[in-house]
Amino acid sequence: MSKQKPSLPKGTRDFGPAEMNKRHFILETIKKVYQKYGYAPIETPAMENLSVLQGKYGDEGDQLLFKILNSGDFLSKTEKTDLNSSKDLLPKIAEKGLRYDLTVPFARFVVMNQHNLSFPFKRYQIQPVWRADKPQKGRYREFYQCDADAIGTDSLLCEAEIVLMIKEVFTLLQAKKANSLDYSIKINNRKILSGLVEAIGQKGKETDFAVAIDKLDKIGIDKVKEELSSKGFDQAAIDKLDPVFAISGNNREKLQAVKSVLQSSEVGLKGTNELEEVLNILDSFGMEVPELELDITLARGLSYYTGAIFEVKPNNVKMGSISGGGRYDGLTDNFGLPNVSGVGISFGVDRIYDVLEELDLYPDNNITSTKVLITAFDQDSWNYGLKVLSSLRNAEIKSEIYPEPVKIKKQMKYANDKQIPFVIVIGSEEIKSGKLALKNMQEGTQEMLSTDEIINFLK
Numbered sequence: 326m327s328k329q330k331p332s333l334p335k336g337t338r339d340f341g342p343a344e345m346n347k348r349h350f351i352l353e354t355i356k357k358v359y360q361k362y363g364y365a366p367i368e369t370p371a372m373e374n375l376s377v378l379q380g381k382y383g384d385e386g387d388q389l390l391f392k393i394l395n396s397g398d399f400l401s402k403t404e405k406t407d408l409n410s411s412k413d414l415l416p417k418i419a420e421k422g423l424r425y426d427l428t429v430p431f432a433r434f435v436v437m438n439q440h441n442l443s444f445p446f447k448r449y450q451i452q453p454v455w456r457a458d459k460p461q462k463g464r465y466r467e468f469y470q471c472d473a474d475a476i477g478t479d480s481l482l483c484e485a486e487i488v489l490m491i492k493e494v495f496t497l498l499q500a501k502k503a504n505s506l507d508y509s510i511k512i513n514n515r516k517i518l519s520g521l522v523e524a525i526g527q528k529g530k531e532t533d534f535a536v537a538i539d540k541l542d543k544i545g546i547d548k549v550k551e552e553l554s555s556k557g558f559d560q561a562a563i564d565k566l567d568p569v570f571a572i573s574g575n576n577r578e579k580l581q582a583v584k585s586v587l588q589s590s591e592v593g594l595k596g597t598n599e600l601e602e603v604l605n606i607l608d609s610f611g612m613e614v615p616e617l618e619l620d621i622t623l624a625r626g627l628s629y630y631t632g633a634i635f636e637v638k639p640n641n642v643k644m645g646s647i648s649g650g651g652r653y654d655g656l657t658d659n660f661g662l663p664n665v666s667g668v669g670i671s672f673g674v675d676r677i678y679d680v681l682e683e684l685d686l687y688p689d690n691n692i693t694s695t696k697v698l699i700t701a702f703d704q705d706s707w708n709y710g711l712k713v714l715s716s717l718r719n720a721e722i723k724s725e726i727y728p729e730p731v732k733i734k735k736q737m738k739y740a741n742d743k744q745i746p747f748v749i750v751i752g753s754e755e756i757k758s759g760k761l762a763l764k765n766m767q768e769g770t771q772e773m774l775s776t777d778e779i780i781n782f783l784k
Contacts, residue, residue, distance in 0.1 A: 336466025444477030474669030485606035520593015539624035
């Protein structure tokens with residue numbers, strides 16, 4: 326049997342213990358905030374029927390779906406004419422796909438379990454998703470999302486609380502470091518975008534407009550205008566967007582400027598009123614959110630958004646959005662449950678991981694899962710160490726003993742390699758006195774303490 330060089334599929338990553346401790350720090354922080362705001366956990370399968378996934382993310386999103394081949398000898402059941410047409414062939418060879426996000430599977434879950442849920446239903450979900458994208462920095466084919474959605478209510482309180490949750494998560498993620506993450510919480514409303522299309526006389530081209538303007542940060546105004554022109558927008562209509570691109574000021578001033586542009590659009594003015602109400606609710610909370618920025622050009626490429634949309638972008642790191650979400654009114658309609666509105670937010674764990682790593686924002690005590698290692702000079706000392714280990718673990722202290730009494734130098738190297746902050750050294754003298762040597766590996770200091778004193782110190 327020939328040897329095979331191990332490799333990973335492009336766009337995927339391994340994570341060792343040190344990396345996983347950092348990821349758990351992110352996940353536990355987000356989970357704690359979600360639970361604080363009343364969200365309950367669910368999980369859905371990694372794969373969904375393609376009929377559930379297709380048509381929910383727009384044409385570009387559908388192209389990024391990972392499709393799963395049917396098991397068995399499926400090709401023998403296809404006609405030769407089908408092989409020349411992917412449209413005819415796909416249903417016969419692939420009926421399932423890996424989930425693209427967590428929102429569409431959540432909508433499917435709500436419809437299938439509607440009689441067992443209390444509405445409004447607030448859930449959080451932390452699971453991997455897959456996209457057949459071109460891998461690059463901050464863009465992976467397999468990555469984790471941390472979603473929170475409230476469904477079954479039109480209340481704009483949900484939008485305001487999403488802003489507060491975003492702020493709280495990023496505050497907690499950098500609470501133990503002097504340096505900080507500079508970020509912006511961008512907010513807009515898809516009704517405003519629909520109103521802009523209406524105001525420039527291009528009603529019916531909302532999707533093309535949203536797809537093009539969503540690329541503004543990446544390709545610039547001129548390229549966006551070129552794409553709009555290629556989609557059939559006439560030059561006079563495109564020129565009417567110049568005042569929109571020039572809007573500035575604080576959030577309230579921007580809203581007033583947009584209202585003057587959208588005077589002739591009922592749907593557009595509804596969008597500005599909704600955003601104004603979100604700002605009013607935030608004021609009622611008495612919470613300052615200086616990171617919140619009204620961005621009229623924010624579009625969010627996913628086609629199912631119908632109201633407020635959010636995106637979080639780091640300003641001092643070259644990275645795309647690290648969180649995003651919005652209001653969707655018709656997602657459950659596709660599965661037979663009409664007139665149910667939902668709104669949600671998603672944190673991109675992999676991008677947040679990279680940002681915190683680049684800015685060195687992880688807490689120093691988060692790099693190890695073991696707090697103290699027990700080392701022994703000989704077999705009797707090792708046997709004695711087992712009793713000490715039991716006491717430490719009964720006190721909920723993360724601890725381990727080196728599996729055999731080899732040379733102390735080797736045991737200390739193990740502690741250093743795992744970045745274990747404390748080591749207990751046990752020999753015959755320690756057994757006689759009942760006082761154990763507790764060594765601080767970072768400071769290089771050592772003191773003699775009883776097992777109970779060590780427990781009190783470490784706790």
